[in-house]
Amino acid sequence: MFRWKKLGKVFDPKDLTESSWMHEFAQSPSVLLVDGAAVRVYFCSRPKPDTNGQYLSYISFVDLDRNNLRNILRVCERPVLELGTYGTFDEFGTYPVSVIRAGDEVRAYYAGWTRCESVPFNAAIGLAISRDGGNTFERLGDGPVLSYTPDEPFLLGSPRVRRFGCGWQLWYVAGKEWRMTDGKPEPVYKIRMAISDDGINWVKQGRDLIADKLGEHECQACPDVSYRNGRYHMFFSYRDIRNYKGREGGYRIGYASSLDMLNWQRNDDRVGISLSETGWDSEMVNYPHLFELAGATYMLYQGNGMGRAGFGLAVLESESAWERT
Amino acid sequence: MKWKKLGKIFDPTEHALPNRCMEFAQSPQALVLADRVRVYFSTRERDSVGKYLSHVAYADFSRDMGQLLGVSQHTVLPLGGLGCFDEHGIFPINVLRDGDRVLAYTTGWNRKVSVSVDAAIGLAISYDDGITFQKLGTGPILAASLNEPFLVGDAFVLRYGETYHMWYIYGTKWKRFSETEPPDRVYKIGHATSSDAVNWRRNGRQIIDDRLNADECQALPSVICLDGVYHMYFCYRQADGFRTDSNRGYRIGYAHSTDLENWVRDDSVAGIDVSAEGWDAQMQCYPHVFQCEGKVYLLYNGNEFGRHGFGLAVLMDQKSDVKE
Numbered sequence: 001m002f003r004w005k006k007l008g009k010v011f012d013p014k015d016l017t018e019s020s021w022m023h024e025f026a027q028s029p030s031v032l033l034v035d036g037a038a039v040r041v042y043f044c045s046r047p048k049p050d051t052n053g054q055y056l057s058y059i060s061f062v063d064l065d066r067n068n069l070r071n072i073l074r075v076c077e078r079p080v081l082e083l084g085t086y087g088t089f090d091e092f093g094t095y096p097v098s099v100i101r102a103g104d105e106v107r108a109y110y111a112g113w114t115r116c117e118s119v120p121f122n123a124a125i126g127l128a129i130s131r132d133g134g135n136t137f138e139r140l141g142d143g144p145v146l147s148y149t150p151d152e153p154f155l156l157g158s159p160r161v162r163r164f165g166c167g168w169q170l171w172y173v174a175g176k177e178w179r180m181t182d183g184k185p186e187p188v189y190k191i192r193m194a195i196s197d198d199g200i201n202w203v204k205q206g207r208d209l210i211a212d213k214l215g216e217h218e219c220q221a222c223p224d225v226s227y228r229n230g231r232y233h234m235f236f237s238y239r240d241i242r243n244y245k246g247r248e249g250g251y252r253i254g255y256a257s258s259l260d261m262l263n264w265q266r267n268d269d270r271v272g273i274s275l276s277e278t279g280w281d282s283e284m285v286n287y288p289h290l291f292e293l294a295g296a297t298y299m300l301y302q303g304n305g306m307g308r309a310g311f312g313l314a315v316l317e318s319e320s321a322w323e324r325t
Numbered sequence: 326m327k328w329k330k331l332g333k334i335f336d337p338t339e340h341a342l343p344n345r346c347m348e349f350a351q352s353p354q355a356l357v358l359a360d361r362v363r364v365y366f367s368t369r370e371r372d373s374v375g376k377y378l379s380h381v382a383y384a385d386f387s388r389d390m391g392q393l394l395g396v397s398q399h400t401v402l403p404l405g406g407l408g409c410f411d412e413h414g415i416f417p418i419n420v421l422r423d424g425d426r427v428l429a430y431t432t433g434w435n436r437k438v439s440v441s442v443d444a445a446i447g448l449a450i451s452y453d454d455g456i457t458f459q460k461l462g463t464g465p466i467l468a469a470s471l472n473e474p475f476l477v478g479d480a481f482v483l484r485y486g487e488t489y490h491m492w493y494i495y496g497t498k499w500k501r502f503s504e505t506e507p508p509d510r511v512y513k514i515g516h517a518t519s520s521d522a523v524n525w526r527r528n529g530r531q532i533i534d535d536r537l538n539a540d541e542c543q544a545l546p547s548v549i550c551l552d553g554v555y556h557m558y559f560c561y562r563q564a565d566g567f568r569t570d571s572n573r574g575y576r577i578g579y580a581h582s583t584d585l586e587n588w589v590r591d592d593s594v595a596g597i598d599v600s601a602e603g604w605d606a607q608m609q610c611y612p613h614v615f616q617c618e619g620k621v622y623l624l625y626n627g628n629e630f631g632r633h634g635f636g637l638a639v640l641m642d643q644k645s646d647v648k649e
Contacts, residue, residue, distance in 0.1 A: 086508055087440040087499040088474050115438035119408040141471030148445060150462025154408050178408035185407055
């Protein structure tokens with residue numbers, strides 16, 4: 001079993017004392033280890049909503065002191081990627097984001113959001129590239145890099161990109177159904193996978209990877225995969241279709257392992273992190289992201305309100321947790 | 326090419342239509358059967374908020390196209406479910422005989438908030454000569470991609486040997502032409518190939534040159550092979566003002582190719598233009614070429630994008646030269 005020691009909240013834009021474009025939310029943390037003193041954490045944040053209460057979501061970052069990860073060295077002065085132009089898939093938001101280094105480039109895979117009439121929104125996965133070390137990004141094209149197909153009709157999101165071996169892997173979420181729930185359309189989405197030789201042209205693997213725990217209406221998100229001790233380990237999020245904005249049905253962190261990246265054994269009992277009694281992560285723990293630094297394994301995750309309360313950090317108490325046969 | 330106009334052959338207001346549809350018979354496309362020619366089209370109902378929903382229907386004609394045999398009264402292909410790409414309309418539908426099945430390439434429409442709509446191409450299959458179709462999944466087979474960011478539609482598919490060829494259109498931009506009007510869309514004709522009719526490889530470029538300007542909108546490609554030359558009919562228009570100014574509205578364009586890769590556009594060879602007056606005097610759009618009993622026909626829509634039905638022309642001299 002994994003045991004995570006919580007180190008507390010790391011960043012919430014509401015805590016900033018200086019003025020910022022970020023009004024609230026720090027969602028889907030994703031680490032880029034930067035040379036030198038800093039660990040850069042990308043995440044998604046939002047300016048004040050419009051007069052209708054609708055938000056736009058942008059990609060942001062903070063640089064953390066690698067010797068003290070709760071010490072913030074720099075806060076992103078402006079979004080690193082503009083939103084898409086009129087009519088494009090990412091006109092109304094870029095969230096979540098997964099960042100990876102590729103040679104001289106840094107690539108950001110993100111879900112782009114558009115607004116619809118019958119259902120509130122749709123999403124597809126885009127790719128933006130930085131050639132200045134991750135300070136600014138430009139999209140590779142105006143359209144998505146992963147789009148809709150016969151068995152993935154809408155809501156492609158939650159990308160987590162990895163490079164295990166010589167190829168590229170993308171774990172993501174695909175919508176299955178919009179289900180009328182308590183008078184409103186609510187989506188059901190599941191974790192899937194695509195592979196690629198170049199990170200641009202993807203081959204979908206065409207199946208749901210993670211068995212449901214809550215039932216077929218379970219929503220799964222943020223499949224964050226690590227390779228340790230001969231095995232692939234996925235920490236992800238899942239929630240109910242109802243009452244998910246609070247503690248009752250809100251996101252929790254699940255766990256699954258695999259030998260081949262495609263066939264997964266779910267075992268949430270091993271996850272070793274759960275809600276706090278009080279405070280910023282007392283209603284939700286979700287969108288986990290693991291990284292290694294100086295021999296230790298850390299988990300960044302977002303808290304209450306799907307990251308409205310910011311993101312925090314935990315550290316794996318014992319590396320022997322990976323050694324399960 | 327020289328076409329003899331046979332006039333409007335179907336007026337949707339003269340027939341009972343399924344799915345509470347009232348007007349419009351858009352983008353007529355033919356499936357030639359042993360005893361009839363089945364002409365699919367998209368017609369419209371108004372939904373509970375007063376907006377249009379496009380539904381597929383068909384009219385059966387005798388094989389000499391001289392007699393209307395009947396109009397479908399059932400749901401040929403249902404619209405998509407909540408949140409699906411084809412929730413708010415299927416228009417157009419392209420049908421292709423493929424062994425014992427009939428493939429239907431649909432353009433599905435869904436309504437959005439900033440721009441009015443988006444579209445993608447779906448596939449449905451019939452095993453009863455096109456009376457009913459079952460969709461392949463709930464999503465599209467060809468949707469927005471990196472360099473074709475929205476409005477993917479108007480598929481027209483043919484099979485040559487082991488390769489399926491699709492001509493289709495993709496949006497390139499939404500552009501604002503005036504302070505008072507919302508932005509208008511621009512779209513171009515592209516080409517993709519497939520070995521299984523399901524998974525497509527796009528060749529990733531505009532294949533038909535612009536004639537009007539860079540914002541020219543090109544739609545509904547239709548291809549036929551005659552005497553070893555591939556002929557493409559399509560329609561094109563100005564990007565703005567096209568609904569009200571007939572000089573900016575749809576006209577029929579033409580291009581030819583000998584290799585299915587390189588197309589030479591020459592609208593002067595099209596051999597058909599708007600009439601001086603009548604149902605196709607302001608606009609000609611959504612051309613569809615097909616062969617039956619040794620004749621080559623052109624189905625098309627006229628004024629108001631086909632609100633009042635579709636017409637037919639027949640090719641006069643099939644040996645007419647293609648100008649080089």
